[in-house]
Amino acid sequence: MASTTDNRPRRMAPEDRKQALIDSALELFGKDTPERVTMEDVAAHAEVSRALVYRYFSNIEEIYVAALRTAVDDLVARLQRQREGDLLDQLEATIGEFVSFAEERAAGYIALLRSGSVIATSETAALVDEVRHAAVAEVLARLEIADPSPFLLLTLRCWVAVCEGALLTWLQERTLAKEALVPWLSGQLVAMVAATAGHDPAVADFIAKLGRDQP
Incomplete structure (x- = not known):
């Protein structure tokens, strides 16, 4: 007997299906502002029925929170990765992860930080x-600082x-290359800490650690 091919989508476990919908929503939120994304958009992007999306989420706000939760977990994990090199090298690598993350989800990131999303x-x-806390x-x-001063x-x-x-x-403007932005941001930290040292002697240790491998 000749075999037949079933072209229907493979059934997924509920948690896997839910995560697949969240992943689809993340891609959409990364390309457009959150208030412009609909449940229908998520269904179309995930290539499933609208009813299936509603089986897992009541509304687009619920999907947005779930997608943001996934994005936050991803970013925090990136920030906490082990780094090589001196402290400034590690700092720049961490900032680079932050910049890459924001770039990947540009539209949603801009809307969120502007508090412009409905x-x-x-x-x-x-x-x-x-x-921010992470x-x-x-x-x-x-820096191996367990008890930072209020100024720090x-x-x-x-x-x-x-x-x-x-x-x-x-x-929004892209007037700088990413390779220029990252060291500039790390330099801002050094400059801000140096300014704070004039008001808090305890911060001098922080400056010493930041600058110990610098010429």
Whole structure:
């Protein structure tokens, strides 16, 4: 008997199917602002029925939060990767990961940090704050500082805000090459910490660690 070929999509486990929908949504949010993406768009991109999407998610806001959760987990994992070289080399590699992440999801990243999305919520804001805290924690971990001074903590938080603002401008204008942006951002951290040292003697140790391998 001649065999027949079943061209229907292979059945997936529920969790795998849900993740596949989230992955499709992530790609869409990376190309367009979140409020312009619909449930129908997700279904079409994932090549499934609209009803199947609604089986896993009640609305586009729910998909957006799930997609952002996946993106945040991805970014935090990138920030925490082991690095080689001196502290500044490690810092620039970490910033490079941040810039690449923002570039991959440019439209959604811009809308989110601008708070311009009509589907932004306190939950999405909390996820963005999670990335900010992770970035500060990663710098402190690489410096082996468990108890940062208030001035140092404030400096690192302000530097993360500088990175976000610079990335928003860069993604929209692209007047600099990525290879120029990354060392500039690391230089901003060194400059900000140096300025803070004039107000907090404890920060001098931080400067010494940042500059120990520099000429």
